Amino acid sequence: MSETATSGLASEITEAMPELRGRLKPEATLAELTWFRVGGPAEVLFTPADEADLAYFLKHLPADVPVTMVGLGSNLLVRDGGIRGVVIRLGKGFGTIALEGSDRLRAGTAVPDVKLARAAADASIAGLAFYRGIPGSLGGALRMNAGAHGSETKDVLVEARAVDRQGDIHTLSVADLDYTYRHCGAPEDLIFTEGLFQGRPGEQAAIQAEMNEIADYREEVQPIKSRTGGSTFKNPPGHKSWQLIDAAGCRGLEVGKAKVSELHCNFLINEGGATADDLETLGETVRARVKEMSGVDLDWEIKRLGARK
Numbered sequence: 001m002s003e004t005a006t007s008g009l010a011s012e013i014t015e016a017m018p019e020l021r022g023r024l025k026p027e028a029t030l031a032e033l034t035w036f037r038v039g040g041p042a043e044v045l046f047t048p049a050d051e052a053d054l055a056y057f058l059k060h061l062p063a064d065v066p067v068t069m070v071g072l073g074s075n076l077l078v079r080d081g082g083i084r085g086v087v088i089r090l091g092k093g094f095g096t097i098a099l100e101g102s103d104r105l106r107a108g109t110a111v112p113d114v115k116l117a118r119a120a121a122d123a124s125i126a127g128l129a130f131y132r133g134i135p136g137s138l139g140g141a142l143r144m145n146a147g148a149h150g151s152e153t154k155d156v157l158v159e160a161r162a163v164d165r166q167g168d169i170h171t172l173s174v175a176d177l178d179y180t181y182r183h184c185g186a187p188e189d190l191i192f193t194e195g196l197f198q199g200r201p202g203e204q205a206a207i208q209a210e211m212n213e214i215a216d217y218r219e220e221v222q223p224i225k226s227r228t229g230g231s232t233f234k235n236p237p238g239h240k241s242w243q244l245i246d247a248a249g250c251r252g253l254e255v256g257k258a259k260v261s262e263l264h265c266n267f268l269i270n271e272g273g274a275t276a277d278d279l280e281t282l283g284e285t286v287r288a289r290v291k292e293m294s295g296v297d298l299d300w301e302i303k304r305l306g307a308r309k
Contacts, residue, residue, distance in 0.1 A: 009065070010044045013086075017060050022048035030078045030087065033070065035135070036229050036268075038276040039078025040306060042068075042087035050093035051163065051193045058191075059167025061086065067165065068305055069191050072112060074135035075144075075230045080276045081307030090139060094193060099123055103199045104158065109139030109192045113146070116197065117211055126202025127156055132211040133218055135230050142192045144301075145179040149214060154179035158196040165189035182234050182301060223261045227270035232283055233298040241298055242266040245286055248293040255282040268302075277308060 010026040028045035031037050048054035061067070066085030070076060094108035097119045105125065107116050113131040116138060120128035131141070133148040140146060142160050145153045160172050164187065178185025218224055233241040242265050245251070251265040256278035261267040268279050287298045 034073035040082025079306035125199035127199035
């Protein structure tokens, strides 16, 4: 396969996979798919029709073609040079939620976290309200063990389905996923397609009140109306990242049009016209200052993908 002709890569995929039902888009803009609104294009963007279509695609895609998975783009920084190979983004075929029994929900991984929380509330299922406070989709939640307000994905997940790079479909238990704080130990090539989530019987009014409280808290303490990527760095053991960043004098720090939020300094903001390089440089500057001040190494929570220009 050609590594230089973008339209050529899409054409070669189309020719090699006559039964493909999903959409292929060459030189696809990714900036509009990320909350930061920055970044270069995907060589080819693929939106599979459903799990079977995704499995067919991966099975027939040559092993030397890079595959990158993106979700709703909330916790993602696409670099200015874009992403070579195929970027996969799940769509409507992975957007269903179904009630199983009285206190379980099975949901596709394109479902936004907040939508799962609302579906649980509608079904009077407690224990999933924390997803109201997590931007992004369930695919990202499964991949990084997303959590908020004292709960994590590993606490409520029963099992997950995923497709590997060879196109084989797997059902994985929570133990198989080897979850730790903001980390999933499952192979990186697995693309999650659905999850089964366990709650407990609850009162709809109480669940809704909990969700409202979470939403109000986010609006009060986080710059959710700005072009941001959510929490930038993981909390190191025994510390809170925002406190370390604040102590290092980084609140309000700017690089180009990228700025450390003055409301919550573990958030980076695109003030309008920032490049991905501005944001990454700002993040690395913060890391260096925190290291110098406290001796603590901050690890990125935001996923950075692609090539720098």
